[in-house]
Amino acid sequence: MKHILIPTDFSSNANHAISYALNLFKCERTNFYFIHAYADEVYGPFHNVNNDTFEKEKQAIGKNCENELSKLVNEVKERTQNPLHHYEAITSFEWLVDAVNNFVNIKNIDLMIMGTKGKTASSSITFGSNTVQVFKYVKCPVLAIPDEYEYTQPKxxxxxxxxxxxxxxxxxxxxxxxxxxxxxxxxxxxxxxxxxxxxxxxxxxxxxxxxxxxxxxxxxxxxxxxxxxxxxxxxxxxxxxxxxMVNSRHSFLEDMLYRSTIDEIGLTPTVPFLVMQNLPR
CATH class of the missing domain: 3.40.50.620 (HUPs)
Structure with a gap:
């Protein structure tokens, strides 16, 4: 049984990554966990409001995220109807990396699959800021799917x-x-x-x-x-x-992630990019 974690911001790139994941494991018994971390949606626009307003907005945004995620899971179930797959939705009032690392430990996640960019990422860059942060700090393998890449078996x-x-x-x-x-x-x-x-x-x-x-x-x-x-x-x-590639202390990948951006150095893969973490787990 595989345990696959898929973060989503409900963007087209995130949905594209979901489709890739469902194809990649279509013949495997798999638990898919769809997670949405929404701390930045609350702290961003409401950091200067009073406590009552903050709590009210936090609850409203959290409820909306739960509804969106539930809708996404139902759409996936109807589209695939795969008896080998089980789906679960998780919302978390945390930053993405913290939410993912907590859940990785709880469910012993085998692999995280995500898009290379989110809603706000520029079309001129290869990896959005969330993806780069995940590459750096998440303590499980991460598979990033380019938004233009059509699924093909990784032979x-x-x-x-x-x-x-x-x-x-x-x-x-x-x-x-x-x-x-x-x-x-x-x-x-x-x-x-x-x-x-x-x-x-x-x-x-x-x-x-x-x-x-x-x-x-x-x-x-x-x-x-x-x-x-x-x-x-x-x-x-x-x-x-x-x-x-492997992310570890003093590795080429770590050097790229910390010293500069992947795009500036020139590593702009047009194929899915699996980062294996040689970090404590």
Missing amino acids: KILFPSNYMLPYKRRELKLLDTLSAQFKAQVHSLYISDFEDLSLRQLDNKKLLEECLPSAMLSFVMTAVENRAKAIMTYINENDMDLLV
């Missing part, structure tokens, strides 16, 4: 790595499960000017092989010029269906 998966990270077996198990489900190829891309690996790198590479027994795993290498450019070139030249 070709790109996993860039420098083999310096001590992978978490639970995170790799998710990747192995997806690989088994779709008989997928996993291309482990090593971006370096040096072919020889250290003992640490060799151990982590071996762990990768051990934890992905169901994947058609291959190891490829490219020289360093610009890591983001190398990843995007590989995706485009090899028609990849999914990009997988």
